Amino acid sequence: MATDIALRVRPALAGFEPYDPAFSPCEVNLSANENTYPLPQDVRERIVQALANTPLNRYPDPLANELRDELAAWHEVDRSCVMVGNGGDELLFNLLFCFGGPGRALVVAPPCFEEYKNFAKMCETEVVEVWRNEQDYSLDDEALIDAAREAALVMLTSPNNPTGDLVEPALVRRLLDETDALVLLDEAYVEFAPAGTSLVSWVRDNPRLMVLRTLSKAFALAGLRCGYLIANHEVIDVLAAIRQIYSEDVLAQTVALQAVRKRSSFEPVISTIVKEREELARALAELPGVTLWPSSANFLLARIPEAGSIRARLRDEHSVLIRDFSYAPGLSDCLRITVGTRSENERLIGALKAILEVE
Ligand SMILES: *Cc1c(COP(=O)(O)O)cnc(C)c1O
Numbered sequence: 001m002a003t004d005i006a007l008r009v010r011p012a013l014a015g016f017e018p019y020d021p022a023f024s025p026c027e028v029n030l031s032a033n034e035n036t037y038p039l040p041q042d043v044r045e046r047i048v049q050a051l052a053n054t055p056l057n058r059y060p061d062p063l064a065n066e067l068r069d070e071l072a073a074w075h076e077v078d079r080s081c082v083m084v085g086n087g088g089d090e091l092l093f094n095l096l097f098c099f100g101g102p103g104r105a106l107v108v109a110p111p112c113f114e115e116y117k118n119f120a121k122m123c124e125t126e127v128v129e130v131w132r133n134e135q136d137y138s139l140d141d142e143a144l145i146d147a148a149r150e151a152a153l154v155m156l157t158s159p160n161n162p163t164g165d166l167v168e169p170a171l172v173r174r175l176l177d178e179t180d181a182l183v184l185l186d187e188a189y190v191e192f193a194p195a196g197t198s199l200v201s202w203v204r205d206n207p208r209l210m211v212l213r214t215l216s217k218a219f220a221l222a223g224l225r226c227g228y229l230i231a232n233h234e235v236i237d238v239l240a241a242i243r244q245i246y247s248e249d250v251l252a253q254t255v256a257l258q259a260v261r262k263r264s265s266f267e268p269v270i271s272t273i274v275k276e277r278e279e280l281a282r283a284l285a286e287l288p289g290v291t292l293w294p295s296s297a298n299f300l301l302a303r304i305p306e307a308g309s310i311r312a313r314l315r316d317e318h319s320v321l322i323r324d325f326s327y328a329p330g331l332s333d334c335l336r337i338t339v340g341t342r343s344e345n346e347r348l349i350g351a352l353k354a355i356l357e358v359e
Helices: 041-052 065-075 087-099 115-122 141-149 169-178 200-205 233-242 250-261 263-285 307-318 342-356
Strands: 082-085 105-108 126-129 153-157 182-186 209-214 227-230 299-303 334-338
Touching: 041 250, 041 263, 065 082, 065 227, 065 250, 082 087, 082 233, 087 115, 087 153, 087 182, 087 209, 087 227, 087 233, 105 115, 105 141, 115 126, 141 153, 141 169, 153 169, 169 182, 200 209, 227 233, 250 263, 263 299, 263 342, 307 334, 307 342
Parallel strands: 105 126, 105 153, 153 182, 182 209
Antiparallel strands: 082 227, 209 227, 299 334
């Protein structure tokens, strides 16, 4: 019998499709900005040990206070300024759930992470798009500030996904000084940027600044689902009150705590990825027809004629998966390539040379 389920869906939620990252099983997966290196041995050992001692019959600590304390110590803020989430995504959703809503606007600067807009729409929040420059993807500071004057929230990404560039601190300063909006700086990839890039230290003196971080990228824990927000304690209190109480499970809390405690063990991996990024950029730039943008993250954005078919041939003929953005506004013929290990990167370059018939 036919049902009318579609008509019963809350109107703001009708028309959403399940997220499909199109993960075809490939030998080399450079499509999702994951860290493809093995976990540092000492971290792995601690995690295994800690997991073995974690009982599963008890509920988790809702606020993950041990992990919060470790994150607070690292970032030199009070525990009351840290919130842990089931991936950065949960925190992004909850920010819109709390601070968006009908009659309020979110300002974004596309091309950027598409979840900002999706979550805003789910929360019935108007989305104001201030597009980046078509050529170099630079931000339009004046237009952003104008839009932010009328908005509840601004979300900027530094380094930006998928364009790889950083947000100038001067722009964040102006957004805080010249508007009344809450400003979220998404630093999901900041560990790959030059030291001193993060603006976490600004949170203490700027109660409307919020900084998002995640263990999914530099910490090689995308499967764990753990992200965190550093913000004024009043923002954190609101988030604490509305969150799904047990969203961060005991296994995730346990693993995240060990990884954050041993954060210095990740430094060699991160600097290897940064070196490999420059190596990969050199190799890509030598290929015919390729345009590249400078990246401070663990991925590169490349424009190449026939991007969609090149991506399909990489997958089907060479078992190498990268992300196609050629469908997206502002990103025609653009591919996003995660920086992998030396051998993964070489495999990609070899495959591209074969497809482009370079000797
Ligand atoms: C990956 C990513 C995140 C967070 O990812 P989680 O896995 O949910 O922590 C947030 N913002 C951007 C821009 C990202 O690319």
